[in-house]
Amino acid sequence: MAKVEIKIYPDSILRKKARQVARVGNDERKLAYDMIKTMRSANGVGLAAPQVGISKRIIVVEDMQGDNRIALTLINPKITRKKGNVNFCEGCLSLPGISSDVARPEFITVEALNLDGDILKINADGLLARIIQHETDHLDGILFIDKIGFLKRRKIIKQFGAKVCMEF
Numbered sequence: 001m002a003k004v005e006i007k008i009y010p011d012s013i014l015r016k017k018a019r020q021v022a023r024v025g026n027d028e029r030k031l032a033y034d035m036i037k038t039m040r041s042a043n044g045v046g047l048a049a050p051q052v053g054i055s056k057r058i059i060v061v062e063d064m065q066g067d068n069r070i071a072l073t074l075i076n077p078k079i080t081r082k083k084g085n086v087n088f089c090e091g092c093l094s095l096p097g098i099s100s101d102v103a104r105p106e107f108i109t110v111e112a113l114n115l116d117g118d119i120l121k122i123n124a125d126g127l128l129a130r131i132i133q134h135e136t137d138h139l140d141g142i143l144f145i146d147k148i149g150f151l152k153r154r155k156i157i158k159q160f161g162a163k164v165c166m167e168f
């Protein structure tokens, strides 16, 4: 497994819509392992393939249960149900040092393929729902700073370097 470089805003790949994965093969499995390694060594809790320069619809997310962390890989993730609305502080490995409260649905259902190419359906809430939504946005070129007001965005961009939140 290799650690790879994380693309930093305003790298243009972060704004591109990523391609659907037609077939899950060894390239996708190797990429997912590299992404998990990279996410963990950066102390992140999620990572999307465009953040490592690959424009494919693949995300990795930490499912944290107590002290256990299980890295899930979701390929072609699609959020099929959203419910509620909750604020939570977000950071992003591609926007180092910046964080903000972001409002998002509290409960989601996501459908995706796993690394064997099998269909997964996950109901998530709390931090896992938050991470999945943040990473799925990355696949459409959307960053968390797009989901807050202009004035707030201008203010937090001045806070570069002051790390407050978990980064995904």
Ligand code: NI
Pocket (backbone or CB within 6 Å): 091, 092, 093, 094, 134, 138, 167, 168
């Ligand atoms: Ni991010």
